[in-house]
Amino acid sequence: MENIKSQSRRDFLRSSALAGGGLMLSFNLFAEGRRSAAKAAEKVASLNLAEIGSELAAYIKITPDNIVKILCPNPEFGQNVMTSLPMIIAEELDCNWKDVVVEMSTHDNVKYGSQFTGGSNSVRMYWRPLRQAGAAARQMLIEAAAQTWGVPASEITTKSGVLTHPNGKSAKYGEMASKAATLPVPKELKLKAPKDFSIVSHSKKNTEGVKVVTGKPLFGMDYRVEGMLIAMIQHPPAFGMKLKSFDATVAKKMPGIKDIFSFKLYDDGFEQAGFDTRAFNEVIAIVGNSTWEVMNARKKLSVQWESAGDVKETLMGRGGKREVTVPGRLETTSSQMEMMADYAKKPAQQLRKDGDPETAFKNAATIIERTYNAPFLAHNTMEPMNFFAHVQEDKALVAGPLQAPGWMEPTLMKLLNLPADKIEIQMTRMGGGFGRRAYGSYAYEAARISQKMKAPIKLIYTREDDMTYGIYRPMYTATYRAALDVNKNLIGFHVIGGGIPENPVHANRFPAGAVDNYLAEGWEIPSNITIGAFRAPRSNFNAAAEQSFLDEVAEAMGKDPIQFRLDLLKRAKENPVGKNNDYDASRYMGVLELLKEKSGWGKPENAGKKRGVAAYFCHASYAGHVVDMVMKDGQPYVEQVTSAVDCGVVVNPDAARNMVQGAVVDGIGQSFYGALTHKNGAAEQTNFHNYRMIRHNEAPQKIDVHFVQNEIDPTGLGEPPFPPVFGAVANALFKTTGKRYYNQPFMGESQKM
Amino acid sequence: MAKYNLKINGKTQQVEVDPSTPVLWVLRDHLNLVGTKFGCGMAQCGACTIHLDGNAVRSCVLPVSAIGKQEVTTIEGLSANGEHPVQKAWLEHDVAQCGYCQTGQIMSATALLKNNPKPTDADIDTAMSGNICRCGTYLRIKEAIKTAAKAK
Numbered sequence: 001m002e003n004i005k006s007q008s009r010r011d012f013l014r015s016s017a018l019a020g021g022g023l024m025l026s027f028n029l030f031a032e033g034r035r036s037a038a039k040a041a042e043k044v045a046s047l048n049l050a051e052i053g054s055e056l057a058a059y060i061k062i063t064p065d066n067i068v069k070i071l072c073p074n075p076e077f078g079q080n081v082m083t084s085l086p087m088i089i090a091e092e093l094d095c096n097w098k099d100v101v102v103e104m105s106t107h108d109n110v111k112y113g114s115q116f117t118g119g120s121n122s123v124r125m126y127w128r129p130l131r132q133a134g135a136a137a138r139q140m141l142i143e144a145a146a147q148t149w150g151v152p153a154s155e156i157t158t159k160s161g162v163l164t165h166p167n168g169k170s171a172k173y174g175e176m177a178s179k180a181a182t183l184p185v186p187k188e189l190k191l192k193a194p195k196d197f198s199i200v201s202h203s204k205k206n207t208e209g210v211k212v213v214t215g216k217p218l219f220g221m222d223y224r225v226e227g228m229l230i231a232m233i234q235h236p237p238a239f240g241m242k243l244k245s246f247d248a249t250v251a252k253k254m255p256g257i258k259d260i261f262s263f264k265l266y267d268d269g270f271e272q273a274g275f276d277t278r279a280f281n282e283v284i285a286i287v288g289n290s291t292w293e294v295m296n297a298r299k300k301l302s303v304q305w306e307s308a309g310d311v312k313e314t315l316m317g318r319g320g321k322r323e324v325t326v327p328g329r330l331e332t333t334s335s336q337m338e339m340m341a342d343y344a345k346k347p348a349q350q351l352r353k354d355g356d357p358e359t360a361f362k363n364a365a366t367i368i369e370r371t372y373n374a375p376f377l378a379h380n381t382m383e384p385m386n387f388f389a390h391v392q393e394d395k396a397l398v399a400g401p402l403q404a405p406g407w408m409e410p411t412l413m414k415l416l417n418l419p420a421d422k423i424e425i426q427m428t429r430m431g432g433g434f435g436r437r438a439y440g441s442y443a444y445e446a447a448r449i450s451q452k453m454k455a456p457i458k459l460i461y462t463r464e465d466d467m468t469y470g471i472y473r474p475m476y477t478a479t480y481r482a483a484l485d486v487n488k489n490l491i492g493f494h495v496i497g498g499g500i501p502e503n504p505v506h507a508n509r510f511p512a513g514a515v516d517n518y519l520a521e522g523w524e525i526p527s528n529i530t531i532g533a534f535r536a537p538r539s540n541f542n543a544a545a546e547q548s549f550l551d552e553v554a555e556a557m558g559k560d561p562i563q564f565r566l567d568l569l570k571r572a573k574e575n576p577v578g579k580n581n582d583y584d585a586s587r588y589m590g591v592l593e594l595l596k597e598k599s600g601w602g603k604p605e606n607a608g609k610k611r612g613v614a615a616y617f618c619h620a621s622y623a624g625h626v627v628d629m630v631m632k633d634g635q636p637y638v639e640q641v642t643s644a645v646d647c648g649v650v651v652n653p654d655a656a657r658n659m660v661q662g663a664v665v666d667g668i669g670q671s672f673y674g675a676l677t678h679k680n681g682a683a684e685q686t687n688f689h690n691y692r693m694i695r696h697n698e699a700p701q702k703i704d705v706h707f708v709q710n711e712i713d714p715t716g717l718g719e720p721p722f723p724p725v726f727g728a729v730a731n732a733l734f735k736t737t738g739k740r741y742y743n744q745p746f747m748g749e750s751q752k753m
Numbered sequence: 754m755a756k757y758n759l760k761i762n763g764k765t766q767q768v769e770v771d772p773s774t775p776v777l778w779v780l781r782d783h784l785n786l787v788g789t790k791f792g793c794g795m796a797q798c799g800a801c802t803i804h805l806d807g808n809a810v811r812s813c814v815l816p817v818s819a820i821g822k823q824e825v826t827t828i829e830g831l832s833a834n835g836e837h838p839v840q841k842a843w844l845e846h847d848v849a850q851c852g853y854c855q856t857g858q859i860m861s862a863t864a865l866l867k868n869n870p871k872p873t874d875a876d877i878d879t880a881m882s883g884n885i886c887r888c889g890t891y892l893r894i895k896e897a898i899k900t901a902a903k904a905k
Contacts, residue, residue: 078851078888205847212852213840215788215828219853222787230782255754255771290782291791292774382792382800382853382887431790431853432887463793654847658893662850665889688797688885697878699891 012129013136017181022063022174023140024181027133058105058129060089060137066161066174068093068100074115074122075402076104076208077430077437079659079718081122083207084651085130088123091199092134092192095173096161102207107405107425115427117403118438118533120619120716123651127714132189139186144179145171194649194711203654208429218429220400221460223388228456229258230291231449232298234284235469238681239528240330242308243282251286251300256293258455260286260301263448265441270414271314271321275407278441279470279530285449291460308528326528330681336500337373339525340477344371348496348521351507354578357483360492360517364483368556372480372545374744376500376676377473377534378683378691383431384466387446390456391416397456398443399426403433408440415444416451435533439471467691468683470530472676475500476541480549483517488557490515490568495546498523502531504538509617510588511550513581514568529678535666536719539618540726544671544744547614547727552740561613561731562596583617587646590708591615591622595644598706599626612732616724619716621647622708624724625664629732635747636736638668638729641703645721648712657705660721664703667725669694672747757817761786762830772818777801779817780827788828788856792885799884802857802864803827809864811883828856831863839863842901850888858884862898871902 014026061069070086086102107115138158145163146153148171156165164170194201211218236242248260262284266272284301288294309328314321361367387400396416402408405425412423430437446459461469476499483492493515497505503522512518534540554564566589571577573585592615600606601613615624628640641664650656673692677684685691726744733741756769761784768783775794780786780803789812792800796811803812804826831837835844839862849855858881865872865880872880877898886894 078849080850203847205844206849208852209844209847209849210835212849212855213828213835213843213859214831214833215786215856217787219790221791224785224787290770290778292771292778292782296771296773380887382790382798382851382885384791430851432851434887460791463795463798658847658850658890661892662889665891666887669889687795688793689795693798693885693887694889695883695885696881696891696894698882699889701874701892703892 013133013185015140015181015183015185017178018061018063020063021178022061022181023137023177025060025133025137025140027058027129027136058133060093060133062137062173062177064174064177066099066172068095068161068173069103070100071103071105073105073126075117075405075427075430077117077401077403077433079117079122080206080652080655081117083204083655084123085126086207087199087204087651088127088130089134091197092131093138094158094161097199097204099161104427107409107427115405116407116438117433118435120621120719123714124620124716131191135189135191136186139190140180140183141173141176143183144176148176148179200651201649201653204652206655219383219431220386220388220428221383221431223399223428223458225390225456228388228458229287229289229453230294231285231287231446231457231459232294232462233445233459233465234286234298234301234303235280235465236305238330239279239470239530239678240308240328240681241305242280243284244304244306246284246301246303248301251297254293254297254300256289257297258287258289259453260284260297261452263452265444265448269314271316273316273407273411275404275439276411276441277439277471277530277532283445285452287449287453287457295462324526327526328528331527331529331678332680333375333677336475336678340475340498340500343498343523343525344477344479344496346523348498348523351505351520351522352512352578353519354512354515355517357492357494357517357519361481361483361494363485364492365486366484366488366556367481368484368553369479369481370549370552370742371477372548372742373477374475374541374544375674376475376529377670377674378467378676378685379432379434379436379471379534380467380691380693381430381432381434381436384463385442385461385469386459387443388456388458389443389446389450391447391450395422396447397424397426398447399428400443400446401428401430401433401437402440402443403430403435403438404440407438408443411440411444412447416447434535435537436471439532463688464686467686471532472529473534473540474502474504474531476504478504478541478545480545482549482553484557490553490557492517494519496521498525500525500529501527504541506538506542506582508580508582509542510572510583511568513576513578513585514572516577518577536618536723539616539719539723543614543616543723544726544730547616547724548730548740548742551612551727551731551734560602562592562601565615566592587622587708588615588617591624591644591646594706594708595624595626595642598644598704599642601626610732610735612728612730612735614724614727614731616720616727618723619719621645621715621717621720623660623721625728627728627732629736631736636733637698638700638732641700643703643705643721644708645705645717646708646710647717647720648710648714650707651714653707656707656717659717660705661703663721664725665694665699667722668700668729669698671726671729671744673745675745675748755818757820759817759820759825760822761825762827768817770817772816774817776803776812776815776817776820776825780812786827786829790853790857792854792857798854799861800854800857802860802884804860804864807864807867809861828860831859837863838904839866839897839901842897842904845900846893846897848890848893848897850890854884854886858886858894862894862901866898866902872898
């Protein structure tokens, strides 16, 4: 039991009566976690973070018929927040999970904050406020029962939504809800001890499961209103190209076509916030009655494109306003590789330096140097980008799949010249996000098209539109160097990384803090190819490169790869180098130890296995995998994976295992096959026939997931298990094939370079 | 434009569309049966899987003119409330993450089990490798299919 006194409890909670009887407890999602939430979101965002809300808008409703309605503030894209967040409330409320109904909120920047889904943030951000709200409601119900029965509140216990007194009296929550609504909110809240949890840490099925398996209209693609038109866009065929002219005479006469026009998304001089990224400012809209008619008319368009040249843009980043020049060159993958190799030799920005790395490398008996490359990746969410918009003169309704409604609202306000309270944003379930849907340009396009058509429209991207639009995971390279002394001790470590257009290096992560002489450097190459967050941004490359490199260093030192990491972490824990180390060495070690135990690492029965190991820290959590690989039909195949994760308290264990298993499959697929390459600015992969995705028969037969058991407040889970898969796969490939893999995708053409 | 009388989920429905219109868009745009999903438009991902006389087909490349008298079953025709054994198995294993591909997965699995009630792992691999799941739920899909096979 934990007692919490808040200096401003009344700012956090407010009770009121429900029409028709019952209790509504409103609360502020950010009273407690406000600063940490903002900080966490900022980490992922790097931009104009919308003001976090302060209104008591989240709620618990308990009706006289004993139904408990809980609002889910964040959009759902498969991370299962519509189950896990309500579980947290229900736990402290001590209600019967079967009585809980989950409602998805609409968007409101003032009430709910940005409602950002991403950065593995949802559970860790809301953990405390949701628990407190649940506890407050429970205490009010107890007080209501105490007054009704004339007994001390301290003698009343609760279980599964029932209040009981030793004298034999009992009542369901619903019976006391109306009375509770007349009581003041408690001044002191009693939170349960994790050992007493009966809902949290006990698996619950997806609250949306039945709707998913019966094909109910959950997704943006499924959104429709009476009289809605269908719209598509035609964007330039290559990054660095723009619209010159087009002739739609034939296309406009096609059946069902309402209009075809070009439009500019942003006006000249538009100040772009960080999530306003768009690949092409001027596109052609094709609008008609039905999807197939629009698709057919689009084929009849005659369009001339031209080089866009260098383009000046105004960006509003965290550091304020800055002017940038987006280069006009039409990029080709082979020249991108050359450009990166060239940049890697130039002086770079120093990100961190400990000790005297120059001397360490000068005095080294052995220097190991390896370079790792990875291509652009397309998110390829199964549901292509789409959005509904109905823009009228004095108001607008927009609806669709969005990870960051709060960051879109200010942009919509500027584009439509409407105040926030005249723009309603509805969030549909997302058919995958992985970072892609944090960038709302498709929603803005829908709004522009609706505005022009003066009608409700749904914009649909084809798979080709989606895959060739950009917002990719950037292309990266990194060179790692390790200095060993004559006794094979690691005396120096150097990483220099860069990318198009972003530097991936996390300078303050492991092995920073564990090596006396350490240097991290980074560089960037500007590009017109748009990029965006992709499940564990930067980490998904760093874990591949660094964890492969550490494997090779351990081998050179004659050490077991897990023991090598543990030794370094021990150093970081007991006598850290530098102060600014992002990770907690103890938790990192804990994951490696659990992984070692659960995988039977080094055990005689596993001696014949071709195994690779890797572990990584990101989004405040720790995850590692042991990958068992075999050759199947002449190809490397990941047969089995053992995973260990420390993400603090696991709210919904079976769903969490599902998430980790998915991350493993995703990681194997991306590392083996994922690549988006370019020729003269154009994406060379356009659909799933030439962008290879991991398929059913390529997934492992078994993925065993283990969580470190502790009582730490939850940390991230959606992203952390993903990055280390890449490293573990690379290391298993070495054991299986005898060859080190430095270039992703591991089963791709780049292996030949 | 042409008129078609289509037998869908046991009911005859009339639509007037261009003969080249894929069944996917007839279902989604004209009949408001949106459980069948658009993923790629070229029979590569399986999100649009339906049954034609009980066999799994990709509706995104199937022109409505090609159906004739064959019976169409969509996810909405399996059961209204998720009571079909395959849907129940999906719920038991809590397969879905984002859920977008799952109706197509379920339709492929149902067709597999109809033709092969006791599939081996290899049979499942073959039947299901045309359905992409971006969230990576393949292991649970396989387990759910095995559970559904036992339930029959």
